[in-house]
Amino acid sequence: MRETNILITGIGGQGIISASYLLAQAVQSTGERVIVGETFGASQREGSVISNVRIGSCVHGPMIALGTADYLIAFEPYEALRCLHYLRSNGVVIANVQPVVPVRDQLSETYPPVDKVWERLKSRSAAVYQLQATEAAGRIAVDYQSRYDVTNVIILGGATAIDEFPVDEELLKATLQARFKSSSLPMNLEALEAGRAMMRR
Amino acid sequence: MGVTSSTMTGKGKRLMLGNEAIAWGAIIAGVDVAAGYPGTPASEVMQTLINLANEYGHYAEWSVNEKVAVECAAAAAWSGLRSIAVMKHLGLNVAADALTTLAYTGVRGGMVVFSSGDAQCHTSSNEQDARVFARFAKIPVLDPADPEEGFHYAKMAFAISEKLELPVILNSTPRLSHTSLAIDLGTIEKLPHRKANFVDNKARWICVAASALERHRWLNRRLTEACDRLSAFPLIKRLYEGKRLGIVTNGVAYNYALEAVEALGIQKDVCLLKLGMSYPFPTDTITSFASKVDEILVIEELEPFVEDQTRIAVQKAGLRLRVQGKNEGLIPIEGELNPSIVSTALMEVLGIKREGVAPPPFELPRRPPIFCPGCPHRSTYYGLRNAMKQVSLRPLIVGDIGCYTLVSTYPFELLDTLLCMGAGAGMAHGFFKAGLDRPILAIMGDSTLFHSGLPPLANIAYNNSNVTVLVLDNRYTAMTGFQPNPGTGIRATGEPARQLSIEEVVRSLGFSHLKVVLAHDSKAVSEALVRAITFQGPSIVISEGTCALQEQRLAAKRGKERTAPFLVESEVCTGCRACLTTFGCSAIQWDIEANKVTINPRRCIGCGDCVVVCPVKAIKGGSDA
Numbered sequence: 001m002r003e004t005n006i007l008i009t010g011i012g013g014q015g016i017i018s019a020s021y022l023l024a025q026a027v028q029s030t031g032e033r034v035i036v037g038e039t040f041g042a043s044q045r046e047g048s049v050i051s052n053v054r055i056g057s058c059v060h061g062p063m064i065a066l067g068t069a070d071y072l073i074a075f076e077p078y079e080a081l082r083c084l085h086y087l088r089s090n091g092v093v094i095a096n097v098q099p100v101v102p103v104r105d106q107l108s109e110t111y112p113p114v115d116k117v118w119e120r121l122k123s124r125s126a127a128v129y130q131l132q133a134t135e136a137a138g139r140i141a142v143d144y145q146s147r148y149d150v151t152n153v154i155i156l157g158g159a160t161a162i163d164e165f166p167v168d169e170e171l172l173k174a175t176l177q178a179r180f181k182s183s184s185l186p187m188n189l190e191a192l193e194a195g196r197a198m199m200r201r
Numbered sequence: 202m203g204v205t206s207s208t209m210t211g212k213g214k215r216l217m218l219g220n221e222a223i224a225w226g227a228i229i230a231g232v233d234v235a236a237g238y239p240g241t242p243a244s245e246v247m248q249t250l251i252n253l254a255n256e257y258g259h260y261a262e263w264s265v266n267e268k269v270a271v272e273c274a275a276a277a278a279w280s281g282l283r284s285i286a287v288m289k290h291l292g293l294n295v296a297a298d299a300l301t302t303l304a305y306t307g308v309r310g311g312m313v314v315f316s317s318g319d320a321q322c323h324t325s326s327n328e329q330d331a332r333v334f335a336r337f338a339k340i341p342v343l344d345p346a347d348p349e350e351g352f353h354y355a356k357m358a359f360a361i362s363e364k365l366e367l368p369v370i371l372n373s374t375p376r377l378s379h380t381s382l383a384i385d386l387g388t389i390e391k392l393p394h395r396k397a398n399f400v401d402n403k404a405r406w407i408c409v410a411a412s413a414l415e416r417h418r419w420l421n422r423r424l425t426e427a428c429d430r431l432s433a434f435p436l437i438k439r440l441y442e443g444k445r446l447g448i449v450t451n452g453v454a455y456n457y458a459l460e461a462v463e464a465l466g467i468q469k470d471v472c473l474l475k476l477g478m479s480y481p482f483p484t485d486t487i488t489s490f491a492s493k494v495d496e497i498l499v500i501e502e503l504e505p506f507v508e509d510q511t512r513i514a515v516q517k518a519g520l521r522l523r524v525q526g527k528n529e530g531l532i533p534i535e536g537e538l539n540p541s542i543v544s545t546a547l548m549e550v551l552g553i554k555r556e557g558v559a560p561p562p563f564e565l566p567r568r569p570p571i572f573c574p575g576c577p578h579r580s581t582y583y584g585l586r587n588a589m590k591q592v593s594l595r596p597l598i599v600g601d602i603g604c605y606t607l608v609s610t611y612p613f614e615l616l617d618t619l620l621c622m623g624a625g626a627g628m629a630h631g632f633f634k635a636g637l638d639r640p641i642l643a644i645m646g647d648s649t650l651f652h653s654g655l656p657p658l659a660n661i662a663y664n665n666s667n668v669t670v671l672v673l674d675n676r677y678t679a680m681t682g683f684q685p686n687p688g689t690g691i692r693a694t695g696e697p698a699r700q701l702s703i704e705e706v707v708r709s710l711g712f713s714h715l716k717v718v719l720a721h722d723s724k725a726v727s728e729a730l731v732r733a734i735t736f737q738g739p740s741i742v743i744s745e746g747t748c749a750l751q752e753q754r755l756a757a758k759r760g761k762e763r764t765a766p767f768l769v770e771s772e773v774c775t776g777c778r779a780c781l782t783t784f785g786c787s788a789i790q791w792d793i794e795a796n797k798v799t800i801n802p803r804r805c806i807g808c809g810d811c812v813v814v815c816p817v818k819a820i821k822g823g824s825d826a
Contacts (some may be wrong), residue, residue, distance in 0.1 A: 067559030
């Protein structure tokens with residue numbers, strides 16, 4: 001059986017580790033072998049974070065080899081670019097459009113313009129899905145008067161709209177139902193649907 | 202410890218971190234006492250043991266440092282109990298004084314020292330190899346390769362420890378500790394807890410002079426016999442039947458070796474030997490393996506530890522074959538391994554040519570971690586920088602380990618040195634006695650103070666060093682996951698404890714020039730620091746402010762509403778960027794089109810620390826919003 005490699009990246013505090021667990025939990029519930037390898041030393045402190053989700057009976061180690069990721073899920077466009085060399089040729093990018101540039105780099109303009117990021121991502125992949133996840137998460141948080149950020153569920157929801165993606169809508173929904181208390185479940189289900197709606201557009 | 206027994210029911214496979222799996226292994230082995238000090242990537246072993254302490258009846262604590270944790274666990278093991286001490290690799294150094302003699306005395310109950318290393322220095326100041334430490338301390342070391350092995354090795358480690366009557370190091374890496382896999386805990390009869398029983402044996406428990414020398418002889422005999430004594434334990438794996446290349450591997454590197462062999466399709470050419478225990482070294486196993494292959498490639502992370510011992514074994518046996526690895530530069534000593542490195546090394550040894558598939562990485566400036574919005578340290582350091590402008594010579598800032606180390610990052614960049622836990626105060630004293638002609642300021646966090654800060658503080662006070670110590674007290678060991686310490690007022694398992702007052706402690710050490718300030722009052726911080734730095738003699742400023750992240754977590758748990766965010770009045774903002782270049786809260790953003798700053802209401806937690814930063818008072822919120 002072929003393996004599926006999903007690299008999830010973003011900035012500490014965005015919910016990357018939780019997202020990789022939701023994904024892994026969903027896969028695991030079907031009985032398939034899944035490994036998650038995380039680098040979260042800088043988690044919640046706005047450093048770069050990478051999580052490797054590997055699916056398949058033949059996966060052993062926690063790290064995706066360079067050039068072998070089938071999906072690059074990025075919570076921030078520059079972090080997508082930083083990890084692009086992990087993506088296989090014709091891999092798929094699912095990325096949040098909201099850039100977050102460190103203060104110093106905002107002032108010195110050391111990061112390339114974000115248009116260049118998208119150009120670059122498109123040049124090396126079969127498809128780039130751009131999601132307005134931060135904006136939608138802000139709206140949902142206000143609607144539910146919640147302090148939690150559902151950006152990660154929106155992006156995962158978006159990924160489930162891709163036919164070949166190893167986790168589909170029903171599976172992710174079931175995983176959210178198992179994971180969240182009844183009070184925070186509706187908000188997460190709405191986030192899932194918001195992500196899917198963005199993919200339909 | 203009371204004697205209890207319980208049966209765990211299997212709930213099928215559960216996805217868990219390597220660290221959690223290891224903790225479960227210890228619980229199923231009947232661990233009675235668990236003590237540790239937080240440190241990434243080791244902390245979750247202890248946290249899991251703490252979370253399950255009530256349910257499974259073992260004792261669990263966050264000790265003040267790793268040496269104390271080892272001593273606590275050792276006393277339990279001398280009393281016949283099973284114990285575990287948990288730490289990151291650097292903690293082994295702190296505990297070394299206890300561990301190196303503990304090998305001489307040995308233990309009665311099984312004792313496991315869990316150490317998680319940090320190949321690649323993801324979150325550590327070095328990447329020292331715990332296997333080398335184990336050999337130095339003469340303590341057997343087990344190296345599981347994945348969370349499932351971690352679970353089984355943790356169980357087995359206690360039995361091995363009792364079989365050898367020696368403590369055992371269970372060696373992990375970030376790629377085991379922070380890897381998750383579905384694990385079946387099974388339906389397992391959990392071993393009952395034991396009753397402590399200290400058996401008098403002065404020749405063993407009083408390790409000094411002649412008795413110590415005799416114990417060293419005993420230890421050496423024990424280590425020589427170890428591999429034979431452990432022959433029943435499944436510590437060795439063999440795969441494939443090829444002859445051309447023998448692969449010897451150990452720890453997480455095994456996974457990369459497997460993947461590379463499968464990806465390259467060289468199963469017929471190779472024979473693989475995986476060692477689950479790298480010290481004492483299974484010389485006979487290696488010799489017999491070496492006699493069946495044409496040459497050997499050793500694939501392991503960090504030092505050429507197995508490689509060098511393999512060379513010695515081959516040479517001793519009089520075999521004539523090439524052993525390759527790090528000494529030939531095929532595999533780097535520095536940094537962590539990955540599938541690509543291992544695959545490249547195998548291709549080189551076997552003469553396989555293949556086009557590289559991955560493009561080079563795109564070079565972007567690094568994104569370092571920074572202080573969180575609302576972090577009390579940011580306000581303290583804003584005060585520190587203002588204080589530094591008011592003293593004639595720029596102080597040397599001698600650093601220490603914790604969130605507050607991020608004073609090295611933009612926009613502060615004030616840190617001059619960083620060595621290890623407790624070195625801030627220790628080295629500040631040294632810089633003063635060396636005769637440096639500028640003020641010297643040590644920084645130190647609350648957890649670090651209790652961990653290894655008290656001896657250097659006593660040293661400063663007693664030897665009358667003209668240094669200033671800035672204690673950044675955020676009430677938690679925040680960097681590693683908000684663990685409590687003696688300054689927090691609760692124990693690991695949640696019950697309240699008498700909070701140790703840092704103020705009272707340092708006053709009793711002899712710091713007469715002492716000032717306690719609120720971290721969020723940067724003006725008060727600044728004034729206190731100017732006075733302390735200009736004071737002749739030991740001085741200390743304690744800046745108090747609870748970790749903002751932890752405060753928010755607790756508030757969310759209590760269902761408390763978010764504090765309203767602050768905002769920038771754009772007609773008042775002049776676009777001077779002072780808030781960005783001197784304060785640098787990530788909730789404050791530069792609007793390139795408007796040439797002004799804005800506050801991101803989703804990021805801002807409403808601390809208001811930035812109000813004083815704005816020279817034109819454009820930031821509004823709280824009571825004046």
